[in-house]
Every structure is written in structure tokens, then in C-alpha cells.
Amino acid sequence: MLNRYYRVQAGPEGYLPPAAASMGVMLPEKGEALVEGIIVSEEEAMQKIAEKIVNAKNPVFFPGPNILWAWNDSVLEKAYAVNDLVQSSGARVIPMPDYRPKYPMINPEVEINPNHPNLTIWHNHIDVCVFVGVHCHYANIALKIIRGGTDCYTIAICGEAGHEDAMISLRDVSIDTLRRLNDVIKSTGEGLK
Amino acid sequence: MNKGLVKISPCFEDVMPQEYKELVEKGSYGQDYGVADLGSFKELIEEHPLCAGCGLALSMRLILASLPNPESTIIVGSTGCSALAFSQVALHNIHSLFGNQNAVATGLKRALKLRFPDEIKDVVVIAGDGATADIGLDMVMQSWFRRENITTIMLDNEAYANTGGQESGMTAEKAVLNMAPKGKNFPKVNLADVAQVAGCAYVATCNPAKSRVLEKAVKRAILAAREIGPTYVQIYAPCPTNYKLKPDEVLATVKNREKEGTYPTGEFISAKAQELFESLEGGSK
Ligand SMILES: Cc1ncc(C[n+]2csc(CCOP(=O)(O)OP(=O)(O)O)c2C)c(N)n1
Numbered sequence: 087m088l089n090r091y092y093r094v095q096a097g098p099e100g101y102l103p104p105a106a107a108s109m110g111v112m113l114p115e116k117g118e119a120l121v122e123g124i125i126v127s128e129e130e131a132m133q134k135i136a137e138k139i140v141n142a143k144n145p146v147f148f149p150g151p152n153i154l155w156a157w158n159d160s161v162l163e164k165a166y167a168v169n170d171l172v173q174s175s176g177a178r179v180i181p182m183p184d185y186r187p188k189y190p191m192i193n194p195e196v197e198i199n200p201n202h203p204n205l206t207i208w209h210n211h212i213d214v215c216v217f218v219g220v221h222c223h224y225a226n227i228a229l230k231i232i233r234g235g236t237d238c239y240t241i242a243i244c245g246e247a248g249h250e251d252a253m254i255s256l257r258d259v260s261i262d263t264l265r266r267l268n269d270v271i272k273s274t275g276e277g278l279k
Numbered sequence: 280m281n282k283g284l285v286k287i288s289p290c291f292e293d294v295m296p297q298e299y300k301e302l303v304e305k306g307s308y309g310q311d312y313g314v315a316d317l318g319s320f321k322e323l324i325e326e327h328p329l330c331a332g333c334g335l336a337l338s339m340r341l342i343l344a345s346l347p348n349p350e351s352t353i354i355v356g357s358t359g360c361s362a363l364a365f366s367q368v369a370l371h372n373i374h375s376l377f378g379n380q381n382a383v384a385t386g387l388k389r390a391l392k393l394r395f396p397d398e399i400k401d402v403v404v405i406a407g408d409g410a411t412a413d414i415g416l417d418m419v420m421q422s423w424f425r426r427e428n429i430t431t432i433m434l435d436n437e438a439y440a441n442t443g444g445q446e447s448g449m450t451a452e453k454a455v456l457n458m459a460p461k462g463k464n465f466p467k468v469n470l471a472d473v474a475q476v477a478g479c480a481y482v483a484t485c486n487p488a489k490s491r492v493l494e495k496a497v498k499r500a501i502l503a504a505r506e507i508g509p510t511y512v513q514i515y516a517p518c519p520t521n522y523k524l525k526p527d528e529v530l531a532t533v534k535n536r537e538k539e540g541t542y543p544t545g546e547f548i549s550a551k552a553q554e555l556f557e558s559l560e561g562g563s564k
């Protein structure tokens with residue numbers, strides 16, 4: 087059933103939560119972003135991201151293959167910009183180097199994969215996580231599993247059209263966006279001191 | 280693939296799991312490693328959930344060490360025990376619906392030819408005997424009739440192992456399995472001969488007890504598939520669990536079967552393939 091009021095919030099929502107899109111959550115247009123299923127301006131979403139990260143007990147970035155591997159120079163530039171975000175956030179990094187399910191189990195201490203992202207989140211007690219550089223379809227499935235089985239707050243920094251299944255999602259993220267977000271995180275962190 | 284591509288973004292090097300660092304530093308991408316080098320480089324498969332002594336596991340290890348261009352190889356698998364190990368393999372691989380593997384490989388190979396006309400992309404099907412000789416036989420043979428440039432490798436454990444031991448077309452006559460208690464009452468399918476008449480440019484039957492022969496067959500099959508047309512390699516890879524062998528009896532079983540002539544090994548080399556192998560000086564890279 088289409089529900090206009092479906093909110094994409096931290097779980098655990100239970101086994102097989104619905105895809106947010108199937109509950110009526112729309113992707114934002116250019117210049118916009120999503121916060122918990124509601125379309126807001128990019129600036130507002132950036133501020134919310136900063137608040138979530140600086141107030142988190144254990145924020146963790148999950149960089150994916152798009153930036154972990156040095157495909158070309160522009161990827162390297164993005165990787166460095168993401169790393170600046172990590173530093174300003176005082177966050178930990180747990181990589182998603184590829185999408186192998188690695189049945190029967192991955193090592194949740196040092197890696198995350200989209201097929202059992204909950205294992206890494208439970209193991210490391212992660213309360214806020216940031217997806218960046220993960221291919222869309224794998225990010226979608228992982229975000230849904232996380233919402234289903236954990237209480238972790240999910241943020242997607244996306245270079246394409248954004249992710250309805252994340253609690254906060256930016257879209258069309260460029261180097262410039264990453265730098266602006268970094269400034270917002272820094273100033274929000276300063277405000278806490 | 281440009282071998283230089285496999286590099287870690289420097290700012291994330293410290294958080295990359297050891298396994299990936301080793302794949303970059305000591306892996307087989309862009310190298311000319313073979314089975315003789317096993318133990319000296321980071322392999323494409325290390326951990327796997329298959330049973331102790333599984334003939335499939337050893338065969339897969341040998342196949343992966345024999346690929347002429349692992350960095351540009353895509354494996355297409357099918358349902359069955361080997362599929363459980365492929366989720367650990369550090370190589371592009373596609374798990375297709377049971378029996379569809381050669382159809383999926385056909386589409387993939389054709390797309391890769393269009394997308395990368397000047398690059399080598401090896402598409403290699405690796406599937407069980409049930410997937411190859413029974414349920415997927417239609418797709419397998421049609422790909423041979425159409426002369427697709429793909430390699431088909433059958434991991435023949437002479438059973439539907441993953442579902443608890445039903446007989447397959449490749450099970451030997453009279454063999455008794457958990458779910459074939461009266462014994463099979465028709466002979467083992469001779470798929471190697473079928474492959475030959477169906478248009479394969481190169482066909483080999485081999486086993487993991489003779490690792491260098493297996494390596495040569497895999498390399499030859501892939502090189503001939505690139506240049507000429509379909510190729511088929513059938514590997515006898517017993518299942519200790521369903522055939523009630525001890526893990527350390529698997530290789531002896533393979534050797535015995537070859538010795539007593541119930542699982543012969545050999546090659547069929549078409550004239551074109553012969554020419555190709557001669558020009559490549561014995562089928563090396
Ligand atoms: C379309 C379809 N039919 C049947 C099955 C059930 N099934 C799963 S594995 C398997 C047997 C596989 O046998 P084989 O290809 O010989 O592989 P092995 O497990 O022996 O390595 C079967 C019948 C399935 N998964 N999908």
C-alpha cells in the first residue's frame with residue numbers, strides 16, 4: 087500500500103522492510119536532498135548530516151569500490167575529499183572493497199559487505215554510518231538490510247540520483263559538495279566545544 | 280583490463296583488509312603464474328565452505344591458477360556446490376540460474392565483444408555435471424552449435440551433490456547414491472564426444488590428480504575459445520561426501536578410475552586449434 091507518510095527512520099524495522107520507493111518516497115530533484123523520506127534543500131540535509139555525525143557515539147564511514155580503488159585521477163581527488171570528511175568527523179573507516187558475499191562469513195571487524203551489512207554494524211556497535219562510493223544497487227540493498235535489522239542511522243553521500251532507503255541522502259555529490267559538507271561538519275563540531 | 284588499474288586509493292590503504300593488499304601486491308593479475316607457482320602468490324581462492332577433501336575445491340584452485348588472463352576473465356557459474364565457493368573468489372563472476380549458464384555466458388561474451396572490441400575478455404563457464412549435462416544441456420549444446428567464443432568447464436562429481444546425492448546423467452551405470460538407492464540403470468553420458476560433434480574446437484577430459492595436464496587443458500581451452508570457437512573441459516572431481524570417501528581417498532579414487540579405464544583422460548584438438556597451439560608454442564600466454 088502506498089503510504090504518503092512513510093518515514094525512513096532508524097530501525098530495527100523488522101525482517102524485510104519495504105523499499106522506501108514502494109512506500110511513496112520520491113528521489114529528490116537536483117539541488118535537493120532527502121531527510122527521513124522528506125525532500126529538503128541540500129543545505130538543510132548537510133546540516134542534519136553534520137549534527138548526526140558530531141553527536142554520534144561511533145560514526146563510521148563505509149567507502150565503496152568507486153573510491154577505494156584508484157581508477158583515475160578524479161577518483162583520487164574524491165577519495166582525498168572523503169578522507170577530509172572522515173578526519174573532520176573523527177569517524178572510523180570500514181571499507182567495502184567489493185561485493186562478494188564471502189559466504190559463510192566476512193570479517194566484520196575490518197570490512198563490510200552489502201549482503202550482511204548488519205554483521206559489521208552489530209559487531210562494531212555503529213550508531214551512525216555513511217555510505218560513499220558504493221554502486222547504487224548494492225547501496226540500496228545494504229541500506230534496507232541495515233534499516234531492517236539494526237538501529238544504525240544511515241547517510242548516503244551519492245554521486246548519482248540519491249537513495250530513498252537512506253535516512254539522509256545527498257545527490258549529485260561532487261568534490262565541491264564534499265568540501266562544503268566538510269565545512270558544515272567542522273563548524274557544527276566547533277559549536278559543540 | 281589495464282593492470283595498473285588495480286591500485287588502492289592511497290588515503291585508504293591503511294584501512295584496506297590485508298587480503299586486498301595482498302591481492303594487489305602478490306596476486307596473479309597481470310602475472311604469468313601457473314600451478315607450479317602455487318604457494319608463492321596470493322591465490323584467487325583461499326577460503327571456501329566446501330567439504331573437506333572436496334574434488335571441486337581442489338579443481339577450482341587449479342583452474343583459477345591456470346587462467347591465462349585472470350584480470351580479464353569473467354566466470355559464469357551455476358547452482359550447485361561450486362557456487363558456494365565462488366562467492367569467495369576474487370574474480371568477476373556471475374551466478375546464473377541453474378542450467379542457464381551457457382546462455383548467460385553467450386550474452387556476456389557478445390556484449391563484451393561490442394563494448395571492448397580491442398580487448399581480450401575471456402568468458403569461462405564453470406558448472407557442475409547436473410547443470411551442464413542434464414538441466415542446462417540445451418543451453419550448453421546450443422552455445423556450441425552457435426560456435427560461441429566461450430569455454431565450458433564441467434566439474435564432474437557424478438552426482439547432484441548439493442541436493443544430497445541424486446544421480447545425474449554423468450553418474451556411472453550401477454552407481455548407488457543416497458537418493459539413487461537401486462543404482463543407476465543407464466550409462467554415463469559421453470559429453471566429451473557430444474562436444475566434439477557439436478562443434479567444439481577443443482575438448483579435454485582431465486582430473487586434479489594430474490595438475491599440469493589440467494592446467495594445460497584449461498589454458499588451451501581458453502586460448503582456443505578466444506580465437507576459434509567453443510571449447511569444453513571435463514574435470515573428474517569426486518564428491519567425498521556423497522560417494523562416502525574419506526577426504527584423503529579422493530585423489531587415489533581419481534587415479535584408480537583413470538588407471539582402470541572408467542574415467543579416461545584425453546584431448547580432442549581440431550585442425551584450427553592445432554594450428555593455433557603450434558603458433559602459440561604449446562599454448563602458453
Ligand atoms: C532451476 C533449478 N532447478 C533445481 C534446483 C535445485 N538444485 C540445486 S543444486 C542442484 C544440483 C546441482 O548438481 P550439479 O550441477 O552436479 O552440481 P554439484 O552440486 O554436484 O556440484 C539442484 C538440482 C535449482 N536450484 N534450480
Ligand code: SF4
Nearest residue numbers: 329330333360440518
Ligand atoms: S557435497 Fe560433495 S561436491 Fe559438495 S562440497 Fe561437499 S564434497 Fe564437495
Ligand SMILES: [Mg+2]
Nearest residue numbers: 407408438440
Ligand atoms: Mg555434480
